[in-house]
Amino acid sequence: MSRTRVLTAAAVSASTIAALLALPAAQATVSNDVVVNEVYGGGGNSGATLKNDFIELRNDGTAPVSLASWSVQYISAAPGAATTWQVTNLSGSIAPGKTYLIAEAAGTGGTADLPAPDATGAINLSGTAGTVALVTSQTALTCKTAADCAAEGSIKDLIGYGTAVIHEGSADAPAASNTTSVARNASGTDTDQNGTDFTAGDPTPTPGGSGTGGGTQPGPLRIHDIQGAGWVSPVNGQAVTNVPGIVTALRTSGSKGFWIQDPTPDANPATSEALFVYTGSAPTVAVGDSVLVSGKAQAYYPLASGDTVATTSNLSVTEIGGPTVTEVSSGNALPAPIVLSAANVPATYAPNLGGANIEGTPVVPTRSVLDFYRSIQGMRVEVDDARVVGPSDTYGEQYVTVKPNEAATYRGGSELLGENQTPSGRLEVVPADGSNPHVNVGDVFTGATVGPLDYSQYGGFLIAASTLGTVQNNHLAPVVAAPDPAKELSVATYNVENLAPSDPAAKFQRLGAGIVTNLATPDIVSVEEVQDNSGATDDGTVAADQTLTKLTAAIAAAGGPHYAWREIDPANDQDGGQPGGNIRTVFLYNPARVKFVDSGPANVDRTTTGTQVVSKHGDPALSLSPGRIDPANPVWTASRKPLVGEFQFRGKDVFVIADHFVAKLGDQSQDGRFQYPAQSSAIQRAGQAQVEHDFVQKLLDVDKKADVVVLGDLNDYQFSPAVNALRTGTSDGTGPSILTDLIGTLPINEQYTYDYEGVSEVLDHILVSKGIKDLSYQVVHVNSEYSDQASDHDPQVVRFKV
Template identity: 90%
Template sequence: MQRTRALTAVAISASTIAALLALPSAEATVSTDVVVNEVYGGGGNSGATLKNDFIELRNNGTAPVSLASWSVQYISAAPGATTTWQVTNLTGSIAPGKTYLVGEAAGAGGTADLPAPDATGAINMSGTAGTVALVTSQTALSCKTAADCAADASVKDLVGYGTAVIHEGTADAPAASNTASVARAAAGTDTDQNGADFTAGDPTPAAGGSGSGGGTQPGPLRIHDIQGAGWVSPVNGQAVTNVPGIVTALRTSGSKGFWMQDPTPDANPATSEGVFVYTSSAPTVAVGDSVLVSGKAQAYYPLASGDTVATTSNLSVTEIGTATVTEVSSGNALPAPIVLSAANVPATYAPDLGGANIESTPVTPSRSVLDFYRSIQGMRVEVDDARVVGPSDAYGEQYVTVKPNEATTYRGGSELLGENQTPSGRLEVVAADGSNPHVSVGDVLTGATVGAMDYSQYGGFLISASTVGTVQNNHLAPVVADANPAKDLSVATYNVENLAPSDPDSKFQRLGAGIVTNLATPDIVSVEEVQDNSGATDDGTVAADQTLTKLTAAIAAAGGPKYAWREIDPANDKDGGQPGGNIRTVFLYNPARVTFVDTGAASVNRTTTGTQVVSKHGEPALSLSPGRIDPANPVWNSSRKPLVGQFSFRGHDVFVIANHFDAKLGDQNQDGRFQYPAQSSALQRSGQAQVEHDFVQKLLDVDKKADVVVVGDLNDYQFSPALSSLRTGTSDGTGPSILTDLISTLPTNEQYTYDYEGVSEVLDHILVSKGIKDLSYQVVHVNAEYTDQASDHDPQVVRIKP
């Protein structure tokens, strides 16, 4: 009850005290309106039937009472200095003579759902002792004693049960348990004596019946009110009650729940009419059900390893969590899906905000793809006859394009043509039932692919597809390199993706066959991501002879030559990559075709000592071959060091530099909230490129016509500052070029070596010095575009006449 209390210190006799104790308290009056009627904190505990805790209110008055600015709050039985009140905000109103049910936290036990509540919170109350307050504001209380709470005018009613320090009257209500609540003994009677007013017994929550706040009537908010016109829900963190919608799709694996959509949209194109309802267990609703959902509106950020909500660059998904669902009807028609195509999907993937957070701007559907998809988040969408631009992975994730004529590669992918120019038609598709269509680039999902618009940390917006189009397999043929003329030296690069002896024999066999058949047995192969003999086991092993023995044996078994190798073991756990794997670059070479020029004393520690360019009889040479380039330079911290080797072919010296530059790990998400995304790794790659450029320049200073081939996984694009630094010594490319990046000599629609989340792009390169004029060059597509891969990179090969 609403009350004001005052304590006055006076001197009175013992007989007077006795007389006063015999009388009812001055505050012992029956409430005229809303009281706490029942409290239960054992929900979901062992032995409980109900899955959730709850608080039930009752209106003893004759008129409705608005609860729009009220809350229920909870504090533990013996609050300490740092203990705070937990708050669940209320909405709607409570009709006279009616109850109002507040659902609270669920536990792992229990078999029965609460009846449909009027409000939902996430307070995990004690099953035996604690204090619940009904408060006429939504500000957390600060009182920690019974006297201080009694003096707080915002406290409408208060119940302490068990051994709670804070309670009304001279005693607590009885202790509750996992199977017992405490409830008023007689229809809402309130004497401000918790010990007398409440008894313990079976929990008896009544379904919400407050009118605008619960029951089977829609609450005050629609889905578009919850989604709002911004990137984060305007009611994020607040309880929402009886939100109406039609169930459009179910998610029965992973983060379980369902999507629902309002069939009566508002007129604002920025506000979505769909939302995901998180149920934690398999949803019990069916597609086509008309439902009312109560729960907590929340912005869910999918987090990568090490991320927090504060640090993630991912966008959020608006959800209704800790949900309770009331079915109104079934078999309803579903809202028509939005058909996505070049006609309605914007041309710009993401706006340039100078790195700022897009969440600080309004959702503007016409501005970018990110805006547009946020404006229809959770709604039914459709793509028709969608061509695959990113192959299925092990998790059943694949990418299609809704713009079949946009940035098309010669094999059917969607190509990255410039920095921050993600193809706007690219969109992820995941079957809602977890099935995997096993599609490759160029295949088509014929007919309609239909589902809810969702968001993933791995690829931005996606269709969680209830219906996946029929697979049309277009049998994309692997590329086979031209045969190598006897007078040409062929040099290849191949990232073999964390190759370890423990990998299945089938991987070694496929890599071997690819080098023999598809790469046409190059004379020299730079192999990246060769792991040590114990693979990812972090046991101090750094040698990789077992890995290389298996690889070279697989090549020979496929009909190739018996390759020899040269490499330098890294210092343990200093070169990045998979922890414990000690990945490195390795030269494989065919000793029947080419000679490796070994220089330098065997006693030199080549892991830490860099090779130097020296002049021998006016010709460039290496002080250490094989050698590393400036391995102590900080630009190589936690990254692979370039391996340089001097080869002799038909009497000519050729210098080959094998690379694996710093990866893009830690860069912000191209599909995320910071646009354009920061690339924190780019600075290190540019530094690495500059060091290598300067080394190449030293070779050319001795002989400007020296034959230098730079190969490997450079983890950056042909138009990036790093590649500009490698070619010209300047990040903007204004310096004189000493190397030609061969990928840039291909037709535009062939300039890619990798498929990252449906985007065909360049990570692997072969560059040659300007003195090399007579050459032929191919990217050999055998992996990146296929659902069945031996590696995630495609190799490439150049044939030169030294």
């Protein structure tokens, strides 16, 4: 219940009523110069001739009046607690005896365009009743009553029409309709009595620029002046007036607006000639229009959840916000696009600034890709015959390369070959019309893909493609693993991406078929990201038997074995991942081929009690199998704990450790302003790896030839400190190696398990102890390169003799 005091009818005294009746009506100071002259809210409605709503001002004074910091604002006839004033910012000036036309929102009907306006907004006025205010600031009003608005000093003039609660004088102006406006009487007198100052009649908008109006002359700044030679506009936060440009593209979904580009560039290669105009509603301009735009220059930073402008690692986009737009002409030719290729895109993706903010440095287009793209931000660009290196996601976003020979994988992607070595040819493409081309890695957009160069809300440069090349489908075939020789043990890892019982049956079927057909029914499978029985519902459930029953049934239905499983339920909400999901690692195993060695008391709490390495008849064994490695250690905070199991194959012991190290969440962006980006999560992963290395070492201390397989989603690269620490016990990899990371045994162009934003990289690993020889190993690409995925990770499998 709200703590707001409620005044009941019985509690209202006669004196209270008298006081309420004594409150004055809205009575601002009479305006002797600029007034609201006409208001029309029926534009585009049924029966209307005009397509747009409009507001018209008039200067009844003897001198020009600047409108550069003014606005017109609108509120509904009976505003509620959550109702806010809508604002259209103005610019330019209005000469004595002249009018100033402001175009507002369009409807779906009507047959006639408004005359050329002095300013353009997106307010959807009521056709019958509402309140319009002329305000000498561009800050939204907060008053909700006639009395409060009368006391608001920034209101120059105000009209309430129809049944509006807020009006000047004792009565509203007449109601309007789809075919009538309310206009000031011919005498033009402003008596602050809306009921007598205005009359309903036919809409009569006067063309913009009839006085000085918004004007049709360019202002003092051009686009390259606003963009500047740095990373943030030199006039950030300032009002800009009549900035000229040609409309090159529209954005009609999401953050709505349009791009403009100056066809007359300056001689400075660091200054872009284009920018985005943020309207917030569907833009009313057309591609090819020559326009003058006034508003506020602003640096827009895309923010992830929990980010602020101060903390985000994303770069900014220079925009004009709160715009007023004057159309000068239409049907103009667009500036020629810059063709991006290996010839002009730098070889270095980002400069090494020791973690400093790149915004503190000048833009040097030849220094890095980030610099170069900042220098042409918003401008029309083109890529030709672009090969896809990152598949379409559900939002129709995909990545291509402008350097087809750079770090190419054997299946067409672009590979990460070292820390902070993002492939410089990688570039996102998003169709401007919202379509989804459903492309896979290796497909090609043949011909030209053209559009303005933008910066994604998730970070990274992209082409907002108004022209998309024709898709050439190269029919990338999923990898199929070689079948198991009967005398070899096969062990696999597969991250199944937040698998829950509520997932569609098709996902379970595809995972089952993938394990049977593509992985060739491994004897043991480490499965990561298995959620509890209630999925992401945070209800305290931790058991996952329903999830695993559905998964193993799907495998059997696909012709595979009836897998058994071993796992340890986590403590509720203590292992990270999707909140409420309680993801964990699980061993699936084929009991017809291998035996799981269960050990330890049945009543011990394996969630919090760690397993230990013990010697049994001179051979290593586990005090708890299945068990967790040192689960109370702080390195596992909000992260999965490694699951350890002892298996027997053909009478010999094999120790398997299933991992899912802490994710890279919170790390700075590879496409952002801090370079090289800080990886705050790397410290925790290195600590996790060190704890696990020491555990493996204890197994090998008992038997240096023990068969140990460490596998899973390590959330890190093959050259990372974490993987180095897991192999050698040192983050720089200089210690003696006790494990071999099998991804490093593949040819360079095959070393990847994941495709992150168009970069093929390694997150999943299988490592084996030195005692394991005569092995074969494959990464089975069935997901990460495809727009239609059962998971975002690719599985992998190793086979060896025990």
